[in-house]
Amino acid sequence: xxxxxxxxxxxxxxxxxxxxxxxxxxxxxxxxxxxxxxxxxxxxxxxxxxxxxxxxxxxxxxxxxxxxxxxxxxxxxxxxxxxxxxxxxxxxxxxxxxxxxxxxxxxxxxxxxxxxxxxxxxxxxxxxxxxxxxxxxxxxxxxxxxxxxxxxxxxxxxxxxxxxxxxxxxxxxxxxxxxxxxxxxxxxxxxxxxxxxxxxxxxxxxxxxxxxxxxxxxxxxxxxxxxxxxxxxxxxxxxxxxxxxxxxxxxxxxxxxxxxxxxxxxxxxxxxxxxxxxxxxxxxxxxxxxxxxxxxxxxxxxxxxxxxxxxxxxxxxxxxxxxxxxxxxxxxxxxxxxxxxxxxxxxxxxxxxxxxxxxxxxxxxxxxxxxxxxxxxxxxxxxxxxxxxxxxx
Ligand SMILES: [Zn+2]
Ligand SMILES: [Zn+2]
Numbered sequence: 528x529x530x531x532x533x534x535x536x537x538x539x540x541x542x543x544x545x546x547x548x549x550x551x552x553x554x555x556x557x558x559x560x561x562x563x564x565x566x567x568x569x570x571x572x573x574x575x576x577x578x579x580x581x582x583x584x585x586x587x588x589x590x591x592x593x594x595x596x597x598x599x600x601x602x603x604x605x606x607x608x609x610x611x612x613x614x615x616x617x618x619x620x621x622x623x624x625x626x627x628x629x630x631x632x633x634x635x636x637x638x639x640x641x642x643x644x645x646x647x648x649x650x651x652x653x654x655x656x657x658x659x660x661x662x663x664x665x666x667x668x669x670x671x672x673x674x675x676x677x678x679x680x681x682x683x684x685x686x687x688x689x690x691x692x693x694x695x696x697x698x699x700x701x702x703x704x705x706x707x708x709x710x711x712x713x714x715x716x717x718x719x720x721x722x723x724x725x726x727x728x729x730x731x732x733x734x735x736x737x738x739x740x741x742x743x744x745x746x747x748x749x750x751x752x753x754x755x756x757x758x759x760x761x762x763x764x765x766x767x768x769x770x771x772x773x774x775x776x777x778x779x780x781x782x783x784x785x786x787x788x789x790x791x792x793x794x795x796x797x798x799x800x801x802x803x804x805x806x807x808x809x810x811x812x813x814x815x816x817x818x819x820x821x822x823x824x825x826x827x828x829x830x831x832x833x834x835x836x837x838x839x840x841x842x843x844x845x846x847x848x849x850x851x852x853x854x855x856x857x858x859x860x861x862x863x864x865x866x867x868x869x870x871x872x873x874x875x876x877x878x879x880x881x882x883x884x885x886x887x888x889x890x891x892x893x894x895x896x897x898x899x900x901x902x903x904x905x906x907x908x909x910x911x912x913x914x915x916x917x918x919x920x
């Protein structure tokens with residue numbers, strides 16, 4: 528039976544699963560119910576769940592009937608701190624939390640793919656590791672699962688996964704080789720001076736004025752130090768300092784994000800940023816410490832995997848399934864950490880979730896009103912299954 532027909536045969540079950548996941552969304556690192564539901568389902572289908580002492584997230588393995596490569600299929604399972612406003616009958620029952628990034632579709636499609644691959648494991652020349660990844664939205668789920676050794680027994684030959692794309696029609700995919708998403712480093716700058724009475728700045732070292740100057744200087748890294756052909760974004764979205772208009776505080780915290788398309792550019796900017804922060808604040812009599820956390824490399828898709836993905840997608844979705852190519856994004860996905868751990872061999876592709884006659888399905892990711900239609904599960908699961916069959920065989 529062809530892959531699409533296999534998937535269609537378990538449509539009702541997958542839609543019901545999706546609705547259950549959608550009703551009970553959980554934030555990053557709190558995906559307890561979601562993980563339990565995934566585990567229960569995998570066990571019901573006879574798919575062995577591996578124990579890596581994970582707090583949340585699930586890893587399972589399908590051992591093929593013949594020896595061969597190890598392929599990782601990875602999808603993320605967490606939700607966002609957004610109040611759902613879709614009007615769906617199976618809307619989130621958790622106040623202020625919803626699946627506004629489509630990760631319930633991701634989870635369900637991977638479950639569907641797991642079921643079908645398991646049923647046909649005798650045909651597989653190699654193994655499939657299923658990674659239901661926690662905490663993508665907080666950018667540290669991939670790193671934490673890798674730290675638990677999910678790839679320690681054997682370095683996988685490749686990792687593949689998809690993300691929902693409201694800008695693409697259901698039934699279409701986007702598969703693009705090369706740079707797709709930016710690196711991301713979360714920065715915390717602690718600017719320390721000496722607090723005191725606002726009437727006597729001469730007796731203080733004012734961290735508010737220091738921070739204001741520093742913030743403007745930091746933008747010159749992008750506009751004056753960086754080569755214009757290398758995209759870089761440096762944004763500070765948080766400033767915390769002070770408690771009264773007439774008191775100079777001891778310190779100010781600035782929190783921001785650095786995005787690049789190239790690890791060399793990224794490292795050069797991190798070094799220059801640290802130099803500027805320390806030097807600038809020292810010149811004004813204060814200090815500045817820089818902390819870098821939750822670092823993600825850029826997401827770069829392998830050309831050979833993309834070529835295979837395209838062939839597999841065309842097998843299940845038809846020759847004209849390829850949507851128009853979008854520009855690489857300065858956004859980030861910690862799929863890039865999984866890629867790096869697989870020797871930079873793999874790809875993340877996009878699966879359309881937009882419906883022509885329903886504008887509510889085309890509003891965008893992280894939008895409270897956006898509807899991800901369940902019909903997108905079938906093309907998503909089918910492409911995962913077909914790719915696994917083609918890649919391993
Ligand atoms: Zn998201
Ligand atoms: Zn997402």
